[in-house]
Amino acid sequence: MPSQHSKSGDPARSLSLLWRTREPAGRRRGGPGLTIDRIVAAATELADSEGITALSMRRVADALGVGTMSLYTYVPGKGELLDLMVDAAYGDLDTDDRSGTWRERLRRIAFADRELYVRHPWMLQVVTLRLLGPHLIAKYDHELSAVDGLGLSDVEMDSTVNLVNGYVESTVRKTLGAEQVARESGMDDEQWWRTYEPPLTALADDARFPIASRVGTAVGRAHRSVYDPDHEFSFGLERVLDGVQALVDSRACASD
Protein backbone atom coordinates (compact mmCIF):
# COMPACT_ATOMS: atom_id res chain seq x y z
CA MET A 1 0.00 0.00 0.00
CA PRO A 2 2.57 2.55 -0.92
CA SER A 3 1.72 5.39 -3.21
CA GLN A 4 0.63 6.00 -6.71
CA HIS A 5 2.79 7.64 -9.27
CA SER A 6 1.19 8.53 -12.53
CA LYS A 7 4.01 7.84 -14.89
CA SER A 8 1.69 8.55 -17.81
CA GLY A 9 4.27 7.57 -20.42
CA ASP A 10 4.08 10.26 -23.04
CA PRO A 11 3.35 13.79 -21.87
CA ALA A 12 2.41 14.84 -25.39
CA ARG A 13 -0.23 12.14 -25.56
CA SER A 14 -1.53 13.15 -22.14
CA LEU A 15 -1.77 16.75 -23.18
CA SER A 16 -3.67 15.99 -26.35
CA LEU A 17 -6.05 13.90 -24.29
CA LEU A 18 -6.50 16.60 -21.69
CA TRP A 19 -7.21 19.23 -24.30
CA ARG A 20 -9.28 16.84 -26.41
CA THR A 21 -7.03 17.37 -29.41
CA ARG A 22 -8.45 14.28 -31.07
CA GLU A 23 -11.69 14.16 -32.93
CA PRO A 24 -14.46 12.49 -30.94
CA ALA A 25 -14.08 9.20 -32.84
CA GLY A 26 -16.43 7.59 -35.32
CA ARG A 27 -19.03 6.17 -32.95
CA ARG A 28 -20.15 2.74 -33.94
CA ARG A 29 -23.86 2.14 -34.14
CA GLY A 30 -24.89 -0.74 -31.92
CA GLY A 31 -22.15 -0.87 -29.31
CA PRO A 32 -22.04 0.47 -25.76
CA GLY A 33 -20.83 3.79 -27.17
CA LEU A 34 -17.81 4.37 -25.05
CA THR A 35 -16.30 7.84 -24.79
CA ILE A 36 -13.47 9.33 -22.81
CA ASP A 37 -15.93 11.29 -20.73
CA ARG A 38 -18.00 8.26 -19.84
CA ILE A 39 -14.84 6.43 -18.80
CA VAL A 40 -13.60 9.32 -16.70
CA ALA A 41 -17.00 9.70 -15.07
CA ALA A 42 -17.24 6.02 -14.20
CA ALA A 43 -13.69 5.96 -12.84
CA THR A 44 -14.36 9.05 -10.74
CA GLU A 45 -17.52 7.59 -9.31
CA LEU A 46 -15.69 4.42 -8.41
CA ALA A 47 -12.80 6.29 -6.80
CA ASP A 48 -15.20 8.50 -4.86
CA SER A 49 -17.24 5.65 -3.46
CA GLU A 50 -14.67 2.94 -2.93
CA GLY A 51 -11.35 4.73 -2.73
CA ILE A 52 -8.41 4.99 -5.04
CA THR A 53 -7.15 1.51 -4.21
CA ALA A 54 -10.38 0.01 -5.56
CA LEU A 55 -9.84 1.77 -8.87
CA SER A 56 -8.68 -0.73 -11.44
CA MET A 57 -9.14 -0.90 -15.15
CA ARG A 58 -11.18 -4.06 -14.68
CA ARG A 59 -13.56 -2.47 -12.22
CA VAL A 60 -14.04 0.60 -14.37
CA ALA A 61 -14.76 -1.57 -17.37
CA ASP A 62 -17.17 -3.69 -15.35
CA ALA A 63 -19.00 -0.58 -14.18
CA LEU A 64 -19.43 0.39 -17.82
CA GLY A 65 -20.51 -3.08 -18.83
CA VAL A 66 -17.56 -3.40 -21.15
CA GLY A 67 -14.47 -5.53 -21.58
CA THR A 68 -11.36 -4.35 -19.80
CA MET A 69 -9.31 -3.86 -22.92
CA SER A 70 -11.93 -1.70 -24.55
CA LEU A 71 -10.82 1.14 -22.33
CA TYR A 72 -7.44 1.14 -24.00
CA THR A 73 -9.01 2.31 -27.21
CA TYR A 74 -9.70 5.64 -25.58
CA VAL A 75 -7.03 5.94 -22.94
CA PRO A 76 -3.38 4.89 -23.30
CA GLY A 77 -3.17 3.58 -19.75
CA LYS A 78 -4.15 4.00 -16.17
CA GLY A 79 -1.78 6.90 -15.58
CA GLU A 80 -3.37 9.00 -18.28
CA LEU A 81 -6.82 8.12 -16.96
CA LEU A 82 -5.83 9.50 -13.58
CA ASP A 83 -4.56 12.67 -15.19
CA LEU A 84 -7.90 13.07 -16.92
CA MET A 85 -9.83 12.41 -13.73
CA VAL A 86 -7.90 15.07 -11.84
CA ASP A 87 -8.38 17.75 -14.45
CA ALA A 88 -12.05 16.89 -14.85
CA ALA A 89 -12.55 17.22 -11.10
CA TYR A 90 -10.99 20.67 -11.11
CA GLY A 91 -13.66 21.56 -13.64
CA ASP A 92 -16.20 21.56 -10.81
CA LEU A 93 -14.67 24.64 -9.25
CA ASP A 94 -16.16 28.06 -9.77
CA THR A 95 -13.57 30.14 -11.58
CA ASP A 96 -15.68 33.19 -12.26
CA ASP A 97 -16.41 34.85 -8.95
CA ARG A 98 -14.02 37.78 -8.62
CA SER A 99 -15.74 39.83 -5.94
CA GLY A 100 -14.31 41.07 -2.68
CA THR A 101 -10.86 41.87 -1.36
CA TRP A 102 -7.87 39.70 -2.15
CA ARG A 103 -8.09 38.23 1.32
CA GLU A 104 -11.74 37.32 0.99
CA ARG A 105 -11.10 35.84 -2.40
CA LEU A 106 -8.19 33.69 -1.28
CA ARG A 107 -10.28 32.55 1.66
CA ARG A 108 -13.14 31.53 -0.60
CA ILE A 109 -10.76 29.75 -2.93
CA ALA A 110 -9.23 27.84 -0.03
CA PHE A 111 -12.60 26.71 1.27
CA ALA A 112 -13.79 25.67 -2.18
CA ASP A 113 -10.60 23.69 -2.79
CA ARG A 114 -10.94 22.03 0.54
CA GLU A 115 -14.48 21.01 -0.20
CA LEU A 116 -13.42 19.61 -3.56
CA TYR A 117 -10.71 17.48 -2.01
CA VAL A 118 -13.06 16.22 0.66
CA ARG A 119 -15.50 15.21 -2.06
CA HIS A 120 -12.77 13.54 -4.10
CA PRO A 121 -10.22 12.32 -1.58
CA TRP A 122 -8.34 10.33 -4.18
CA MET A 123 -7.12 13.56 -5.78
CA LEU A 124 -4.59 13.98 -3.01
CA GLN A 125 -3.42 10.39 -3.23
CA VAL A 126 -2.69 10.56 -6.91
CA VAL A 127 0.81 11.91 -7.05
CA THR A 128 0.03 13.22 -10.43
CA LEU A 129 2.57 15.38 -12.11
CA ARG A 130 -0.22 17.95 -12.33
CA LEU A 131 -0.12 18.04 -16.07
CA LEU A 132 -1.52 21.31 -17.23
CA GLY A 133 -5.03 20.51 -18.30
CA PRO A 134 -7.58 23.16 -19.23
CA HIS A 135 -9.35 23.15 -15.88
CA LEU A 136 -6.16 23.32 -13.86
CA ILE A 137 -5.06 26.32 -15.89
CA ALA A 138 -8.43 27.96 -15.36
CA LYS A 139 -8.03 27.38 -11.63
CA TYR A 140 -4.53 28.84 -11.68
CA ASP A 141 -5.67 31.88 -13.60
CA HIS A 142 -8.56 32.44 -11.23
CA GLU A 143 -6.29 32.20 -8.19
CA LEU A 144 -3.73 34.55 -9.64
CA SER A 145 -6.42 37.10 -10.41
CA ALA A 146 -7.08 37.34 -6.68
CA VAL A 147 -3.59 38.64 -6.01
CA ASP A 148 -3.07 40.60 -9.21
CA GLY A 149 -2.49 44.31 -8.99
CA LEU A 150 -1.29 44.30 -5.40
CA GLY A 151 2.26 45.26 -6.25
CA LEU A 152 3.58 41.69 -6.16
CA SER A 153 5.92 40.46 -8.83
CA ASP A 154 4.76 37.64 -11.09
CA VAL A 155 6.95 35.14 -9.32
CA GLU A 156 5.67 36.32 -5.96
CA MET A 157 2.12 35.91 -7.14
CA ASP A 158 2.91 32.35 -8.14
CA SER A 159 4.50 31.67 -4.77
CA THR A 160 1.50 33.11 -2.98
CA VAL A 161 -1.09 30.96 -4.65
CA ASN A 162 1.15 27.94 -4.23
CA LEU A 163 1.36 28.76 -0.55
CA VAL A 164 -2.39 28.79 -0.13
CA ASN A 165 -2.86 25.67 -2.25
CA GLY A 166 -0.21 23.88 -0.27
CA TYR A 167 -1.85 24.78 3.00
CA VAL A 168 -5.21 23.42 1.88
CA GLU A 169 -3.71 20.23 0.52
CA SER A 170 -1.66 19.43 3.57
CA THR A 171 -4.58 20.13 5.89
CA VAL A 172 -7.00 17.95 3.99
CA ARG A 173 -4.44 15.22 3.60
CA LYS A 174 -4.06 15.06 7.33
CA THR A 175 -7.80 15.01 7.93
CA LEU A 176 -8.32 12.28 5.37
CA GLY A 177 -5.55 10.23 6.92
CA ALA A 178 -7.32 10.36 10.26
CA GLU A 179 -10.63 9.42 8.66
CA GLN A 180 -8.95 6.51 6.97
CA VAL A 181 -7.73 5.22 10.30
CA ALA A 182 -11.21 5.56 11.66
CA ARG A 183 -12.81 3.75 8.76
CA GLU A 184 -10.31 0.91 8.61
CA SER A 185 -10.02 0.29 12.31
CA GLY A 186 -13.77 0.50 12.64
CA MET A 187 -13.67 2.87 15.58
CA ASP A 188 -14.34 6.55 15.58
CA ASP A 189 -11.91 9.24 16.58
CA GLU A 190 -12.83 9.13 20.22
CA GLN A 191 -12.63 5.37 20.58
CA TRP A 192 -9.26 5.33 18.86
CA TRP A 193 -7.86 7.97 21.10
CA ARG A 194 -9.16 6.26 24.23
CA THR A 195 -7.70 2.93 23.17
CA TYR A 196 -4.25 4.08 22.19
CA GLU A 197 -3.58 7.02 24.43
CA PRO A 198 -2.88 5.00 27.57
CA PRO A 199 -0.31 2.60 26.09
CA LEU A 200 1.18 5.45 24.16
CA THR A 201 1.68 7.70 27.12
CA ALA A 202 3.11 4.71 28.94
CA LEU A 203 5.74 4.33 26.23
CA ALA A 204 6.36 7.97 25.50
CA ASP A 205 6.56 9.00 29.10
CA ASP A 206 6.16 12.58 30.07
CA ALA A 207 9.76 12.79 31.14
CA ARG A 208 11.17 12.06 27.73
CA PHE A 209 8.71 14.13 25.74
CA PRO A 210 7.17 16.58 28.16
CA ILE A 211 5.84 19.11 25.69
CA ALA A 212 4.51 16.55 23.25
CA SER A 213 2.69 14.87 26.12
CA ARG A 214 1.13 18.07 27.34
CA VAL A 215 0.14 19.40 23.93
CA GLY A 216 -0.93 16.00 22.62
CA THR A 217 -3.23 15.59 25.57
CA ALA A 218 -4.67 19.06 25.11
CA VAL A 219 -5.25 18.50 21.41
CA GLY A 220 -6.82 15.14 22.11
CA ARG A 221 -9.16 16.67 24.65
CA ALA A 222 -10.08 19.46 22.24
CA HIS A 223 -10.85 16.90 19.56
CA ARG A 224 -13.06 14.95 21.91
CA SER A 225 -15.06 17.91 23.08
CA VAL A 226 -15.45 21.11 21.15
CA TYR A 227 -13.47 20.12 18.09
CA ASP A 228 -14.58 21.98 15.01
CA PRO A 229 -12.67 21.09 11.83
CA ASP A 230 -13.79 24.27 10.09
CA HIS A 231 -12.47 26.38 12.89
CA GLU A 232 -9.17 24.54 12.93
CA PHE A 233 -8.86 24.99 9.16
CA SER A 234 -9.73 28.66 9.37
CA PHE A 235 -7.22 29.29 12.09
CA GLY A 236 -4.27 28.04 10.06
CA LEU A 237 -5.57 29.71 6.94
CA GLU A 238 -5.67 33.10 8.66
CA ARG A 239 -2.04 32.61 9.68
CA VAL A 240 -1.12 31.98 6.06
CA LEU A 241 -3.11 35.00 4.93
CA ASP A 242 -1.43 37.11 7.61
CA GLY A 243 1.87 36.11 6.04
CA VAL A 244 0.63 37.19 2.64
CA GLN A 245 -0.68 40.39 4.19
CA ALA A 246 2.77 41.22 5.48
CA LEU A 247 4.19 40.74 2.01
CA VAL A 248 1.52 42.86 0.38
CA ASP A 249 2.02 45.61 2.95
CA SER A 250 5.77 45.66 2.45
CA ARG A 251 5.36 45.94 -1.33
CA ALA A 252 2.80 48.68 -0.94
CA CYS A 253 5.15 50.66 1.30
CA ALA A 254 8.06 50.14 -1.09
CA SER A 255 6.10 51.54 -4.01
CA ASP A 256 4.84 54.57 -2.14
Next chain:
Amino acid sequence: MPSQHSKSGDPARSLSLLWRTREPAGRRRGGPGLTIDRIVAAATELADSEGITALSMRRVADALGVGTMSLYTYVPGKGELLDLMVDAAYGDLDTDDRSGTWRERLRRIAFADRELYVRHPWMLQVVTLRLLGPHLIAKYDHELSAVDGLGLSDVEMDSTVNLVNGYVESTVRKTLGAEQVARESGMDDEQWWRTYEPPLTALADDARFPIASRVGTAVGRAHRSVYDPDHEFSFGLERVLDGVQALVDSRACASD
Protein backbone atom coordinates in the same frame (compact mmCIF):
# COMPACT_ATOMS: atom_id res chain seq x y z
CA MET B 1 0.10 4.27 -10.69
CA PRO B 2 -2.25 5.72 -8.20
CA SER B 3 -1.33 6.09 -4.57
CA GLN B 4 -0.31 4.02 -1.63
CA HIS B 5 -2.36 3.69 1.46
CA SER B 6 -0.78 1.92 4.37
CA LYS B 7 -3.76 0.09 5.72
CA SER B 8 -1.54 -1.68 8.22
CA GLY B 9 -4.27 -3.89 9.58
CA ASP B 10 -3.91 -3.77 13.30
CA PRO B 11 -2.76 -0.49 14.83
CA ALA B 12 -1.84 -2.23 18.07
CA ARG B 13 0.51 -4.56 16.24
CA SER B 14 2.03 -1.62 14.40
CA LEU B 15 2.58 0.26 17.61
CA SER B 16 4.30 -2.65 19.29
CA LEU B 17 6.53 -2.97 16.27
CA LEU B 18 7.33 0.73 16.20
CA TRP B 19 8.21 0.77 19.86
CA ARG B 20 9.95 -2.60 19.67
CA THR B 21 7.68 -4.08 22.32
CA ARG B 22 8.76 -7.56 21.39
CA GLU B 23 11.90 -9.25 22.51
CA PRO B 24 14.56 -9.31 19.81
CA ALA B 25 13.90 -13.00 18.97
CA GLY B 26 16.09 -16.00 19.54
CA ARG B 27 18.55 -15.61 16.71
CA ARG B 28 19.39 -18.85 15.09
CA ARG B 29 23.02 -19.67 14.53
CA GLY B 30 23.77 -20.35 10.89
CA GLY B 31 21.04 -18.51 9.05
CA PRO B 32 21.07 -15.14 7.37
CA GLY B 33 20.20 -13.59 10.73
CA LEU B 34 17.30 -11.41 9.73
CA THR B 35 16.15 -8.61 12.01
CA ILE B 36 13.53 -5.93 11.71
CA ASP B 37 16.23 -3.31 11.43
CA ARG B 38 18.01 -5.09 8.61
CA ILE B 39 14.72 -5.41 6.75
CA VAL B 40 13.84 -1.75 7.28
CA ALA B 41 17.31 -0.69 6.19
CA ALA B 42 17.21 -2.77 3.02
CA ALA B 43 13.72 -1.56 2.17
CA THR B 44 14.76 2.05 2.73
CA GLU B 45 17.80 1.69 0.53
CA LEU B 46 15.68 0.19 -2.21
CA ALA B 47 13.05 2.91 -1.96
CA ASP B 48 15.72 5.62 -1.96
CA SER B 49 17.50 4.32 -5.02
CA GLU B 50 14.69 2.97 -7.15
CA GLY B 51 11.59 4.71 -5.90
CA ILE B 52 8.62 3.58 -3.92
CA THR B 53 7.04 1.76 -6.85
CA ALA B 54 10.04 -0.56 -7.05
CA LEU B 55 9.59 -1.49 -3.41
CA SER B 56 8.10 -4.94 -3.20
CA MET B 57 8.43 -7.65 -0.63
CA ARG B 58 10.11 -9.81 -3.24
CA ARG B 59 12.73 -7.21 -4.07
CA VAL B 60 13.46 -6.49 -0.43
CA ALA B 61 13.88 -10.19 0.24
CA ASP B 62 16.14 -10.55 -2.79
CA ALA B 63 18.29 -7.67 -1.60
CA LEU B 64 18.71 -9.49 1.69
CA GLY B 65 19.41 -12.81 0.01
CA VAL B 66 16.39 -14.35 1.63
CA GLY B 67 13.08 -15.90 0.63
CA THR B 68 10.18 -13.56 0.27
CA MET B 69 8.09 -15.13 2.97
CA SER B 70 10.86 -14.94 5.54
CA LEU B 71 10.10 -11.25 5.90
CA TYR B 72 6.69 -12.10 7.27
CA THR B 73 8.28 -13.61 10.35
CA TYR B 74 9.32 -10.12 11.39
CA VAL B 75 6.76 -7.86 9.79
CA PRO B 76 3.03 -8.53 9.49
CA GLY B 77 2.79 -7.02 6.04
CA LYS B 78 3.93 -4.36 3.67
CA GLY B 79 1.89 -1.63 5.33
CA GLU B 80 3.59 -2.11 8.66
CA LEU B 81 6.98 -2.18 6.94
CA LEU B 82 6.23 1.23 5.47
CA ASP B 83 5.23 2.54 8.89
CA LEU B 84 8.54 1.32 10.26
CA MET B 85 10.50 2.85 7.42
CA VAL B 86 8.89 6.24 7.94
CA ASP B 87 9.56 6.34 11.66
CA ALA B 88 13.11 5.09 11.21
CA ALA B 89 13.77 7.85 8.70
CA TYR B 90 12.55 10.49 11.14
CA GLY B 91 15.19 9.14 13.47
CA ASP B 92 17.84 10.82 11.32
CA LEU B 93 16.67 14.25 12.37
CA ASP B 94 18.47 16.21 15.02
CA THR B 95 16.04 16.72 17.87
CA ASP B 96 18.42 18.26 20.38
CA ASP B 97 19.42 21.64 19.09
CA ARG B 98 17.37 24.22 20.96
CA SER B 99 19.37 27.37 20.35
CA GLY B 100 18.18 30.63 18.89
CA THR B 101 14.89 32.45 18.62
CA TRP B 102 11.67 30.62 17.82
CA ARG B 103 11.87 31.92 14.29
CA GLU B 104 15.41 30.70 13.76
CA ARG B 105 14.50 27.36 15.22
CA LEU B 106 11.42 26.86 13.04
CA ARG B 107 13.52 27.87 10.05
CA ARG B 108 16.18 25.29 10.88
CA ILE B 109 13.53 22.64 11.43
CA ALA B 110 11.93 23.41 8.09
CA PHE B 111 15.22 23.16 6.23
CA ALA B 112 16.16 19.93 7.98
CA ASP B 113 12.78 18.39 7.19
CA ARG B 114 13.08 19.45 3.62
CA GLU B 115 16.47 17.87 3.31
CA LEU B 116 15.15 14.66 4.82
CA TYR B 117 12.28 14.45 2.34
CA VAL B 118 14.59 15.14 -0.55
CA ARG B 119 16.83 12.32 0.62
CA HIS B 120 13.85 9.97 1.08
CA PRO B 121 11.29 11.08 -1.48
CA TRP B 122 9.13 8.03 -0.88
CA MET B 123 8.19 9.40 2.55
CA LEU B 124 5.81 11.84 0.93
CA GLN B 125 4.28 9.21 -1.31
CA VAL B 126 3.43 6.88 1.51
CA VAL B 127 0.03 8.04 2.63
CA THR B 128 0.84 6.62 5.99
CA LEU B 129 -1.52 7.27 8.81
CA ARG B 130 1.48 8.72 10.60
CA LEU B 131 1.29 6.22 13.39
CA LEU B 132 2.97 7.66 16.41
CA GLY B 133 6.35 6.03 16.47
CA PRO B 134 9.11 7.06 18.87
CA HIS B 135 10.99 9.16 16.35
CA LEU B 136 7.91 10.97 15.15
CA ILE B 137 7.05 11.85 18.72
CA ALA B 138 10.57 13.07 19.31
CA LYS B 139 10.26 15.25 16.22
CA TYR B 140 6.92 16.60 17.40
CA ASP B 141 8.28 17.37 20.85
CA HIS B 142 11.30 19.12 19.39
CA GLU B 143 9.14 21.24 17.11
CA LEU B 144 6.77 22.19 19.88
CA SER B 145 9.65 23.22 22.08
CA ALA B 146 10.49 25.90 19.52
CA VAL B 147 7.17 27.64 20.07
CA ASP B 148 6.72 26.91 23.75
CA GLY B 149 6.52 29.80 26.17
CA LEU B 150 5.46 32.36 23.61
CA GLY B 151 1.99 32.80 25.03
CA LEU B 152 0.35 30.44 22.57
CA SER B 153 -2.22 27.93 23.74
CA ASP B 154 -1.42 24.25 23.41
CA VAL B 155 -3.79 23.87 20.49
CA GLU B 156 -2.27 26.90 18.80
CA MET B 157 1.19 25.43 19.24
CA ASP B 158 0.02 22.27 17.55
CA SER B 159 -1.50 24.25 14.70
CA THR B 160 1.66 26.23 14.29
CA VAL B 161 3.99 23.28 13.90
CA ASN B 162 1.47 21.61 11.61
CA LEU B 163 1.49 24.75 9.53
CA VAL B 164 5.25 24.69 9.08
CA ASN B 165 5.31 20.94 8.47
CA GLY B 166 2.57 21.29 5.90
CA TYR B 167 4.43 24.01 4.08
CA VAL B 168 7.58 21.93 3.83
CA GLU B 169 5.73 18.84 2.69
CA SER B 170 3.73 20.56 0.00
CA THR B 171 6.78 22.37 -1.32
CA VAL B 172 8.90 19.25 -1.53
CA ARG B 173 6.06 17.27 -3.02
CA LYS B 174 5.81 19.75 -5.83
CA THR B 175 9.54 19.74 -6.46
CA LEU B 176 9.69 15.98 -6.50
CA GLY B 177 6.78 15.85 -8.91
CA ALA B 178 8.69 18.05 -11.33
CA GLU B 179 11.82 15.94 -10.94
CA GLN B 180 9.79 12.85 -11.62
CA VAL B 181 8.56 14.31 -14.90
CA ALA B 182 12.12 15.15 -15.79
CA ARG B 183 13.39 11.68 -14.99
CA GLU B 184 10.63 9.78 -16.72
CA SER B 185 10.43 11.88 -19.82
CA GLY B 186 14.22 11.88 -20.08
CA MET B 187 14.49 15.59 -20.56
CA ASP B 188 15.53 18.18 -18.06
CA ASP B 189 13.42 21.06 -16.87
CA GLU B 190 14.50 23.39 -19.62
CA GLN B 191 13.92 20.93 -22.44
CA TRP B 192 10.51 20.08 -21.07
CA TRP B 193 9.48 23.67 -20.86
CA ARG B 194 10.76 24.43 -24.35
CA THR B 195 8.90 21.47 -25.81
CA TYR B 196 5.55 21.97 -24.17
CA GLU B 197 5.26 25.70 -23.75
CA PRO B 198 4.53 26.47 -27.40
CA PRO B 199 1.66 23.99 -27.88
CA LEU B 200 0.39 24.87 -24.46
CA THR B 201 0.24 28.58 -25.05
CA ALA B 202 -1.41 27.82 -28.36
CA LEU B 203 -4.16 25.94 -26.57
CA ALA B 204 -4.46 28.14 -23.53
CA ASP B 205 -4.44 31.35 -25.41
CA ASP B 206 -3.64 34.57 -23.68
CA ALA B 207 -7.16 35.80 -24.16
CA ARG B 208 -8.78 33.07 -22.12
CA PHE B 209 -6.20 32.94 -19.35
CA PRO B 210 -4.33 36.22 -19.48
CA ILE B 211 -2.87 36.21 -16.00
CA ALA B 212 -1.89 32.57 -16.05
CA SER B 213 -0.13 33.13 -19.35
CA ARG B 214 1.78 36.14 -18.08
CA VAL B 215 2.75 34.65 -14.74
CA GLY B 216 3.44 31.20 -16.16
CA THR B 217 5.80 32.70 -18.67
CA ALA B 218 7.55 34.76 -16.01
CA VAL B 219 7.92 31.76 -13.73
CA GLY B 220 9.20 29.65 -16.60
CA ARG B 221 11.78 32.27 -17.48
CA ALA B 222 12.86 32.56 -13.86
CA HIS B 223 13.28 28.80 -13.68
CA ARG B 224 15.37 28.76 -16.80
CA SER B 225 17.69 31.53 -15.72
CA VAL B 226 18.31 32.48 -12.12
CA TYR B 227 16.10 29.87 -10.52
CA ASP B 228 17.28 28.98 -7.04
CA PRO B 229 15.18 26.36 -5.30
CA ASP B 230 16.54 27.32 -1.89
CA HIS B 231 15.54 30.91 -2.42
CA GLU B 232 12.08 29.91 -3.58
CA PHE B 233 11.67 27.70 -0.54
CA SER B 234 12.90 30.40 1.80
CA PHE B 235 10.58 32.96 0.37
CA GLY B 236 7.45 30.98 1.09
CA LEU B 237 8.78 29.90 4.46
CA GLU B 238 9.27 33.50 5.54
CA ARG B 239 5.66 34.20 4.59
CA VAL B 240 4.55 31.36 6.82
CA LEU B 241 6.76 32.57 9.63
CA ASP B 242 5.40 36.08 9.21
CA GLY B 243 1.97 34.62 9.79
CA VAL B 244 3.18 32.93 12.95
CA GLN B 245 4.85 36.16 13.97
CA ALA B 246 1.56 38.01 13.75
CA LEU B 247 -0.03 35.42 15.99
CA VAL B 248 2.78 35.56 18.52
CA ASP B 249 2.67 39.35 18.56
CA SER B 250 -1.09 39.40 19.14
CA ARG B 251 -0.78 36.97 22.02
CA ALA B 252 2.07 38.93 23.55
CA CYS B 253 0.00 42.13 23.40
CA ALA B 254 -3.03 40.41 24.89
CA SER B 255 -1.05 39.18 27.88
CA ASP B 256 0.58 42.53 28.53
Next chain:
DNA sequence: ACACTGACCCGTACGCCCTACGGACCCGGA
Protein backbone atom coordinates in the same frame (compact mmCIF):
# COMPACT_ATOMS: atom_id res chain seq x y z
C1' DA C 1 21.92 -39.48 24.42
C1' DC C 2 17.75 -38.35 22.71
C1' DA C 3 13.37 -36.58 21.63
C1' DC C 4 10.84 -32.52 21.72
C1' DT C 5 9.68 -27.72 20.94
C1' DG C 6 9.48 -23.61 18.96
C1' DA C 7 11.51 -20.06 16.16
C1' DC C 8 13.15 -19.38 11.74
C1' DC C 9 12.98 -19.88 6.91
C1' DC C 10 10.68 -20.39 2.55
C1' DG C 11 8.21 -23.03 -1.83
C1' DT C 12 3.90 -23.06 -3.61
C1' DA C 13 -0.31 -21.22 -4.90
C1' DC C 14 -4.21 -17.96 -5.23
C1' DG C 15 -6.15 -13.96 -6.68
C1' DC C 16 -5.45 -9.53 -7.97
C1' DC C 17 -3.12 -5.99 -10.99
C1' DC C 18 -1.68 -3.62 -15.82
C1' DT C 19 -1.34 -4.17 -20.52
C1' DA C 20 0.81 -6.23 -25.30
C1' DC C 21 -0.98 -8.62 -28.83
C1' DG C 22 -3.88 -10.15 -32.22
C1' DG C 23 -8.40 -11.42 -33.77
C1' DA C 24 -13.50 -10.59 -34.47
C1' DC C 25 -16.87 -7.50 -35.80
C1' DC C 26 -19.02 -3.86 -38.25
C1' DC C 27 -19.44 0.79 -40.64
C1' DG C 28 -18.81 3.78 -44.45
C1' DG C 29 -16.97 4.70 -48.73
C1' DA C 30 -14.90 3.22 -53.32
Next chain:
DNA sequence: TCCGGGTCCGTAGGGCGTACGGGTCAGTGT
Protein backbone atom coordinates in the same frame (compact mmCIF):
# COMPACT_ATOMS: atom_id res chain seq x y z
C1' DT D 1 -19.09 -5.87 -53.73
C1' DC D 2 -15.05 -5.28 -51.39
C1' DC D 3 -12.01 -3.30 -48.24
C1' DG D 4 -9.86 -0.18 -44.80
C1' DG D 5 -10.05 1.24 -40.40
C1' DG D 6 -12.27 2.03 -35.97
C1' DT D 7 -14.32 -0.51 -32.10
C1' DC D 8 -14.42 -4.10 -28.97
C1' DC D 9 -12.32 -7.71 -26.25
C1' DG D 10 -10.16 -12.80 -25.08
C1' DT D 11 -5.96 -14.47 -24.02
C1' DA D 12 -1.79 -14.47 -21.92
C1' DG D 13 2.51 -12.81 -19.61
C1' DG D 14 4.79 -10.81 -15.94
C1' DG D 15 4.07 -8.27 -11.67
C1' DC D 16 2.26 -7.94 -7.00
C1' DG D 17 0.89 -9.25 -1.65
C1' DT D 18 0.33 -12.88 1.26
C1' DA D 19 -2.15 -17.50 3.23
C1' DC D 20 -0.73 -21.86 4.13
C1' DG D 21 1.90 -25.56 5.40
C1' DG D 22 6.12 -27.93 5.70
C1' DG D 23 11.29 -28.28 6.39
C1' DT D 24 15.25 -27.33 9.44
C1' DC D 25 17.84 -26.70 13.42
C1' DA D 26 19.39 -24.56 18.39
C1' DG D 27 18.42 -25.25 22.78
C1' DT D 28 16.16 -27.64 26.52
C1' DG D 29 14.38 -31.22 29.71
C1' DT D 30 15.00 -35.67 30.84
